[in-house]
Amino acid sequence: MFAYGWVGPALWAALGAFLVWNAVNLEVDAARIQRGLARAGTVFARAFPPDFQRWPLLLEGIVESIQMATLSTALGAVLGVPVAIMAARNVAPRPVYVLGRGVVTLGRTFHEIIVAIILVKAVGFGPLAGMLTLTVNSFGFFSKLLAEQIEQIDRGQVEAVRATGAGRGGVLLFGVLPQVLPRVVGLTVYQWDIHLRQSTIIGIVGAGGIGTTLYNSFSRYDYDFTLAILLVIIAIVCVGEWVSAWTRRRVQ
Amino acid sequence: MLEVSGLTKRYPTGDEALRGISLAVGAHDLVFVIGPSGAGKSTLIRCVNRLVEPDAGSVKLDGVEITTLAPGPLRHARRQMGMIFQEFNLVERLTVMENVLTGRLGYVPLWSAWRRRFPPEDIAIAFATLRRVGLEGMENKRADALSGGQRQRVGIARALVQRPKILLVDEPTSSLDPKTSAAVMALITELAAEERIPALINIHDVPLARRFAQRIIGLHAGHIVFEGTPATLDGRALDTIYGAALAELEPAGVRL
Numbered sequence: 001m002f003a004y005g006w007v008g009p010a011l012w013a014a015l016g017a018f019l020v021w022n023a024v025n026l027e028v029d030a031a032r033i034q035r036g037l038a039r040a041g042t043v044f045a046r047a048f049p050p051d052f053q054r055w056p057l058l059l060e061g062i063v064e065s066i067q068m069a070t071l072s073t074a075l076g077a078v079l080g081v082p083v084a085i086m087a088a089r090n091v092a093p094r095p096v097y098v099l100g101r102g103v104v105t106l107g108r109t110f111h112e113i114i115v116a117i118i119l120v121k122a123v124g125f126g127p128l129a130g131m132l133t134l135t136v137n138s139f140g141f142f143s144k145l146l147a148e149q150i151e152q153i154d155r156g157q158v159e160a161v162r163a164t165g166a167g168r169g170g171v172l173l174f175g176v177l178p179q180v181l182p183r184v185v186g187l188t189v190y191q192w193d194i195h196l197r198q199s200t201i202i203g204i205v206g207a208g209g210i211g212t213t214l215y216n217s218f219s220r221y222d223y224d225f226t227l228a229i230l231l232v233i234i235a236i237v238c239v240g241e242w243v244s245a246w247t248r249r250r251v252q
Numbered sequence: 253m254l255e256v257s258g259l260t261k262r263y264p265t266g267d268e269a270l271r272g273i274s275l276a277v278g279a280h281d282l283v284f285v286i287g288p289s290g291a292g293k294s295t296l297i298r299c300v301n302r303l304v305e306p307d308a309g310s311v312k313l314d315g316v317e318i319t320t321l322a323p324g325p326l327r328h329a330r331r332q333m334g335m336i337f338q339e340f341n342l343v344e345r346l347t348v349m350e351n352v353l354t355g356r357l358g359y360v361p362l363w364s365a366w367r368r369r370f371p372p373e374d375i376a377i378a379f380a381t382l383r384r385v386g387l388e389g390m391e392n393k394r395a396d397a398l399s400g401g402q403r404q405r406v407g408i409a410r411a412l413v414q415r416p417k418i419l420l421v422d423e424p425t426s427s428l429d430p431k432t433s434a435a436v437m438a439l440i441t442e443l444a445a446e447e448r449i450p451a452l453i454n455i456h457d458v459p460l461a462r463r464f465a466q467r468i469i470g471l472h473a474g475h476i477v478f479e480g481t482p483a484t485l486d487g488r489a490l491d492t493i494y495g496a497a498l499a500e501l502e503p504a505g506v507r508l
Contacts, residue, residue, distance in 0.1 A: 165358025
């Protein structure tokens with residue numbers, strides 16, 4: 001691969017040295033890890049068995065998370081479909097396409113925690129911030145994938161609808177949308193699944209849902225309640241994934 | 253009905269697909285365009301309804317100049333030209349009936365189309381046309397569940413429910429087996445006669461052209477090199493149209 005035989009091994013040695021230097025710099029210390037493992041053991045011991053006594057609180061949090069996830073998915077889809085059409089090179093005129101792609105990129109730039117923090121500042125604590133966070137966060141992803149699907153459709157079918165004298169709307173409705181509909185449904189359900197997971201976390205920064213309860217229980221050392229919450233989250237996410245897979249199979 | 257004059261098209265790749273084509277299709281003509289691949293047949297037909305924009309020349313449908321129409325009037329003009337495609341171009345996920353009704357999209361407001369509320373006369377015409385092309389009872393089948401021949405029949409029905417003034421047909425049989433090809437070709441020519449509309453048909457199958465055409469136009473490298481009846485399409489004419497391509501087939505004893 002390299003012109004001189006010694007270059008390869010030299011690079012490996014340099015990489016190794018770099019990694020060691022990183023580890024030392026970050027104080028990756030075997031002793032600390034060992035102490036950490038011991039402490040983790042204590043946490044797990046106190047977490048077991050899980051405590052479901054405060055289940056009304058748990059239920060409230062989970063329901064709020066599910067509501068956030070569902071609403072933001074619906075909103076994200078409603079906003080995302082027109083943006084996707086704008087961001088599809090074969091459907092949108094050039095300036096609209098550039099705008100659409102810009103919006104998509106912007107939507108995808110920020111991690112949901114950052115967006116959550118900003119929105120909590122803007123609209124206050126609670127599920128509204130959470131719902132808006134998830135919507136903002138998802139519609140870039142949704143639009144991008146849908147736009148790519150739109151760009152891959154069969155031109156012939158679209159051409160045929162154009163040839164009948166249909167307007168732009170008719171061509172979109174009968175030529176484009178039927179071809180991308182399975183993908184829209186699939187993406188929406190996939191998005192809902194992702195939102196479900198995200199909605200359980202953003203509560204940590206105050207954006208509503210079970211995340212707040214989770215964080216509070218942890219900082220109050222109620223590890224058994226924490227475990228209960230985690231178990232419910234796992235169960236919910238599993239159900240969501242199963243629903244998502246089933247729906248996507250059915251829509252084919 | 254259709255007057256094409258000096259039609260020219262040069263693709264951005266440099267390919268000069270049409271070099272000044274002039275032809276006329278009368279009110280009851282069945283004109284078949286033959287020629288080797290790349291001769292410009294597909295470009296010619298697509299320039300008529302401006303699915304491809306010509307660079308120069310004039311296309312007049314029933315006296316109306318098509319090349320200078322604004323988008324709105326262009327859509328109105330397209331309604332009057334029923335197009336049938338080589339690859340059928342049905343919307344796969346829609347039913348046969350929905351595909352046929354696509355032909356009425358140029359006449360129906362968007363809101364009604366979205367709610368699938370087409371006027372009852374349109375629906376009646378759609379049913380009748382499907383019966384005429386031999387697909388009665390298949391209205392609710394999904395387009396991708398049909399055979400090639402059936403799909404092309406739906407394509408024909410779709411073009412006909414537009415109540416067009418002319419049929420533009422682009423290689424309708426290239427994706428079909430010989431028996432189905434002959435049946436589809438017969439159907440198209442019968443329907444054109446019944447509806448009393450002319451048809452401009454691209455085809456690379458010369459025997460089919462000979463059998464069904466009234467007039468044959470031979471295209472070669474963007475020029476018209478032959479125009480006449482099937483009777484006058486002799487070996488020499490075919491040589492002119494197909495050039496070297498034909499000479500390659502001769503040794504195999506293939507008689508076109």
